[in-house]
Amino acid sequence: DAGVIQSPRHEVTEMGQEVTLRCKPISGHNSLFWYRQTMMRGLELLIYFNNNVPIDDSGMPEDRFSAKMPNASFSTLKIQPSEPRDSAVYFCASSLARTHNEQFFGPGTRLTVL
Amino acid sequence: DAKTTQPPSMDCAEGRAANLPCNHSTISGNEYVYWYRQIHSQGPQYIIHGLKNNETNEMASLIITEDRKSSTLILPHATLRDTAVYYCIVRVSGGGADGLTFGKGTHLIIQP
Numbered sequence: 001d002a003g004v005i006q007s008p009r010h011e012v013t014e015m016g017q018e019v020t021l022r023c024k025p026i027s028g029h030n031s032l033f034w035y036r037q038t039m040m041r042g043l044e045l046l047i048y049f050n051n052n053v054p055i056d057d058s059g060m061p062e063d064r065f066s067a068k069m070p071n072a073s074f075s076t077l078k079i080q081p082s083e084p085r086d087s088a089v090y091f092c093a094s095s096l097a098r099t100h101n102e103q104f105f106g107p108g109t110r111l112t113v114l
Numbered sequence: 115d116a117k118t119t120q121p122p123s124m125d126c127a128e129g130r131a132a133n134l135p136c137n138h139s140t141i142s143g144n145e146y147v148y149w150y151r152q153i154h155s156q157g158p159q160y161i162i163h164g165l166k167n168n169e170t171n172e173m174a175s176l177i178i179t180e181d182r183k184s185s186t187l188i189l190p191h192a193t194l195r196d197t198a199v200y201y202c203i204v205r206v207s208g209g210g211a212d213g214l215t216f217g218k219g220t221h222l223i224i225q226p
Binding site: 004033035042043044045048056059091093100102103104105106107108 | 146152155156157158159160163201212213214215216217218
């Protein structure tokens with residue numbers, strides 16, 4: 001069982017550049033979540049999808065952030081243009097969309113924007 | 115979702131039981147208590163959840179008071195690998211279909 005796969009694991013970029021983070025959920029899971037973790041704000045939910053449809057994007061900080069889920073096995077989180085304050089660890093998680101099913105988290109992508 | 119209060123940090127000796135408290139005095143009748151933990155440099159990991167009865171699985175036990183205003187996560191024989199931040203989350207659903215709201219959690223340090 002491969003678990004949730006995220007790529008890249010580390011990304012260093014310069015301010016103003018476009019950044020794309022990728023996630024492959026666990027096969028058979030139909031809910032996918034993007035979280036961000038910083039020292040100041042802790043773990044925050046950015047957006048989540050059920051059956052590839054975005055359900056709640058109220059956590060997305062601003063229009064520079066966008067997320068897509070073109071199919072059940074792939075999702076992207078894009079930041080354009082990136083800013084230093086976007087530096088954080090971004091986690092993707094997946095689950096079966098049932099009431100008490102646990103979420104399985106990926107290893108995260110550590111993003112540094114210079 | 116009800117607010118939770120946890121101590122910021124705790125120490126426990128290796129091999130002893132680690133008891134992590136969580137206060138959730140505003141919990142509603144249909145809200146569950148969930149515990150996740152995050153080991154350094156890893157994503158959070160589900161531990162256990164419960165409504166009002168005590169629960170036990172291979173990782174831990176969850177004790178919920180009769181008035182449901184507080185709970186305790188018990189790691190019966192703590193090991194160094196249990197050093198992590200432990201999050202207590204209260205919500206109606208388990209997060210299977212909804213996002214989770216994490217607080218600051220308790221940093222549990224297991225001492226050799």
